[in-house]
Amino acid sequence: MPLVNLRETTLRDLNRSLHALPPDTNETHWTVRHPDGRHAVAAGLDRAIAVEIEGHVGYYCAGMNALAQVVVHGNAGVGVAENMMSGRVHVRGDASQAAGATAHGGLLVIDGNAAARCGISMKGVDIVVKGSVGHMSAFMAQSGTLTVLGDAGEALGDSLYEARLYVRGAVTSLGADCIEKAMRDEHRAELAEKLAAAGLAGEVDPAEFRRYGSARRLYHFTVDNAGAY
Amino acid sequence: MSEPPRTRPRLSATFTPDVMAEIRRAAATGIYDIRGAGAKRKLPHFDDLLFLGASMSRYPLEGYRERCDTQVVMGARFAENPITLKTPITIAGMSFGSLSGQAKEALGRGATLAGTTTTTGDGGMTDEERGHSQTLVYQYLPSRYGMNPVDLRRADAIEIVIGQGAKPGGGGMLLGQKITDRVAGMRNLPPGIDQRSACRHPDWTGPDDLAIKIEELREITDWRTPIYVKVGASRPYYDTALAAKAGADVVVLDGMQGGTAATQDVFIENVGLPILAAIRPAVEALQDLGLHRTVQLVVSGGIRSGADVAKALALGADAVAIGTAALIALGDNDPAYEDEYRALGTTAGAYDDWHEGNDPAGITTQRPELASRLDPVLGGRRLANYLAVMTLEAQTIARACGKSHLHNLEPEDLVALTIEAAAMARVPLAGTDWVPGRGF
Numbered sequence: 001m002p003l004v005n006l007r008e009t010t011l012r013d014l015n016r017s018l019h020a021l022p023p024d025t026n027e028t029h030w031t032v033r034h035p036d037g038r039h040a041v042a043a044g045l046d047r048a049i050a051v052e053i054e055g056h057v058g059y060y061c062a063g064m065n066a067l068a069q070v071v072v073h074g075n076a077g078v079g080v081a082e083n084m085m086s087g088r089v090h091v092r093g094d095a096s097q098a099a100g101a102t103a104h105g106g107l108l109v110i111d112g113n114a115a116a117r118c119g120i121s122m123k124g125v126d127i128v129v130k131g132s133v134g135h136m137s138a139f140m141a142q143s144g145t146l147t148v149l150g151d152a153g154e155a156l157g158d159s160l161y162e163a164r165l166y167v168r169g170a171v172t173s174l175g176a177d178c179i180e181k182a183m184r185d186e187h188r189a190e191l192a193e194k195l196a197a198a199g200l201a202g203e204v205d206p207a208e209f210r211r212y213g214s215a216r217r218l219y220h221f222t223v224d225n226a227g228a229y
Numbered sequence: 230m231s232e233p234p235r236t237r238p239r240l241s242a243t244f245t246p247d248v249m250a251e252i253r254r255a256a257a258t259g260i261y262d263i264r265g266a267g268a269k270r271k272l273p274h275f276d277d278l279l280f281l282g283a284s285m286s287r288y289p290l291e292g293y294r295e296r297c298d299t300q301v302v303m304g305a306r307f308a309e310n311p312i313t314l315k316t317p318i319t320i321a322g323m324s325f326g327s328l329s330g331q332a333k334e335a336l337g338r339g340a341t342l343a344g345t346t347t348t349t350g351d352g353g354m355t356d357e358e359r360g361h362s363q364t365l366v367y368q369y370l371p372s373r374y375g376m377n378p379v380d381l382r383r384a385d386a387i388e389i390v391i392g393q394g395a396k397p398g399g400g401g402m403l404l405g406q407k408i409t410d411r412v413a414g415m416r417n418l419p420p421g422i423d424q425r426s427a428c429r430h431p432d433w434t435g436p437d438d439l440a441i442k443i444e445e446l447r448e449i450t451d452w453r454t455p456i457y458v459k460v461g462a463s464r465p466y467y468d469t470a471l472a473a474k475a476g477a478d479v480v481v482l483d484g485m486q487g488g489t490a491a492t493q494d495v496f497i498e499n500v501g502l503p504i505l506a507a508i509r510p511a512v513e514a515l516q517d518l519g520l521h522r523t524v525q526l527v528v529s530g531g532i533r534s535g536a537d538v539a540k541a542l543a544l545g546a547d548a549v550a551i552g553t554a555a556l557i558a559l560g561d562n563d564p565a566y567e568d569e570y571r572a573l574g575t576t577a578g579a580y581d582d583w584h585e586g587n588d589p590a591g592i593t594t595q596r597p598e599l600a601s602r603l604d605p606v607l608g609g610r611r612l613a614n615y616l617a618v619m620t621l622e623a624q625t626i627a628r629a630c631g632k633s634h635l636h637n638l639e640p641e642d643l644v645a646l647t648i649e650a651a652a653m654a655r656v657p658l659a660g661t662d663w664v665p666g667r668g669f
Contacts, residue, residue: 039441059442064378085377219419
């Protein structure tokens with residue numbers, strides 16, 4: 001149960017220690033105290049360990065995470081879990097812009113709200129936001145799911161590809177080529193699975209959500225769509 | 230009685246036949262022209278500079294006997310594992326997707342033989358190019374196609390791409406006909422659709438954020454890997470200063486002659502600076518920060534010969550990058566394929582529809598029957614030969630100027646043939662001591 005106090009240990013030493021763990025490490029549960037808004041805390045992890053961060057973090061916490069389970073007991077700055085490959089990142093507070101940006105896999109859970117561009121350019125990750133998300137969320141989202149229990153801001157899903165968006169609350173507006181789509185049984189099942197993974201099984205009814213996705217009108221460039229680009 | 234003389238038919242200098250043909254093409258199709266390569270218009274360039282050579286006041290070095298070193302160390306500012314180049318000529322970023330697998334392999338083989346780096350592109354790193362490139366620079370682009378921490382850690386350097394010379398401020402589009410299953414899989418997108426590449430990074434904006442992004446990449450790679458920042462030449466003084474301040478080990482500056490896989494012709498020809506106009510401001514920015522030679526400057530965009538290399542280095546660059554020239558060395562636009570170029574409505578030397586994937590030379594294509602025309606071993610040998618020739622040419626010039634290392638070349642070794650080039654390169658007009666913009 002290593003405990004690292006970032007007022008006594010440098011960030012570089014913390015991250016190097018986490019990166020140096022062998023695959024069969026016994027040090028599988030780490031606690032980080034006093035992050036004090038530092039950037040790149042627990043970035044680049046690639047072991048199946050748990051890291052609990054007791055406080056607020058700056059930019060890119062758990063960036064490019066693979067395998068690890070990271071919990072932020074506080075708020076997270078820009079780009080939390082950006083480009084995550086696998087594992088789980090859980091923000092107990094709010095998240096700033098670009099949460100889960102370009103992430104390929106794993107699960108990102110945000111208990112509070114997420115600011116603008118949540119899930120921008122996402123490439124396979126599952127994101128569950130218990131609060132609301134800001135404007136341009138899921139911009140150019142390629143694949144994966146974004147589930148929002150609250151509301152979504154302007155231009156949701158602008159220019160998106162194959163990502164699926166589930167929103168329970170109001171959507172201010174949809175972005176270019178993003179349309180509402182029918183919630184079929186397979187979508188309700190998928191949504192129930194994502195909610196369960198986020199610890200919300202039985203607490204939230206998938207039937208309350210609406211589904212949004214790509215109209216696929218921008219998949220091939222044509223001059224008649226120029227106004228939408 | 231004979232007819233009175235008539236005014237001779239007169240063609241417009243404004244509405245030239247080429248301009249009128251483009252107007253007709255636009256009217257017929259309703260779409261702007263998309264093409265590959267870089268600016269084709271005539272621009273002030275290295276051809277407008279001359280070396281003075283040694284004379285009474287300068288002592289030359291003996292060709293073939295006295296040393297003229299070419300080695301350059303890249304990325305020693307912050308990275309634990311800097312890169313040592315045997316020649317200051319590197320291979321610019323070009324993607325698997327825009328180029329065939331064989332072409333990428335050939336670039337890796339040629340660069341490895343020459344002791345220099347090659348660079349991935351928008352689409353990620355393939356095992357083949359990693360395997361065939363002794364030192365590989367991994368591009369970190371706005372799209373983040375194929376970006377993953379495993380490849381990040383097996384890269385020898387990371388190049389954060391802000392922009393490129395062909396299209397500063399622009400993203401990209403790889404058209405569906407080049408999106409094979411493999412290319413699509415690497416980019417997490419369905420095969421066959423047009424793939425848009427964003428023009429801005431998704432998770433940071435501006436130089437203050439860039440500093441934090443660089444810190445993250447250094448943390449992920451445990452501060453081992455050099456980090457480059459690539460910009461298109463537009464505001465070179467400020468862009469270079471801001472990249473250096475943000476913590477870059479290396480700044481890559483790409484002029485408008487630098488090629489692209491596919492961009493609007495209007496963008497390529499009308500946005501950005503020729504590389505000749507960008508080098509001195511970038512060098513001055515590093516000098517003002519006390520970081521010249523500490524942060525390496527790589528310049529690109531129309532580098533063709535050892536003379537161009539020597540001129541770029543004399544203006545203060547640490548190294549150069551080649552893209553289009555490397556493809557030509559592999560066989561791009563070779564007259565041997567003239568019949569096929571004509572069938573495509575073009576001619577050898579002018580073929581630039583790289584985005585369409587029909588390259589007879591097998592380079593800018595994903596069609597197996599075309600890509601197989603390029604032998605990667607032979608292509609790598611040709612590229613290595615070309616790099617060796619350019620290096621020898623640059624050394625020849627440097628020795629004639631009395632320099633024992635290419636980096637000892639300096640602006641005082643140069644004069645300009647035109648007022649424009651003199652002003653841009655900040656060297657005297659030939660035969661005068663006049664540097665335009667620097668008073669009389």
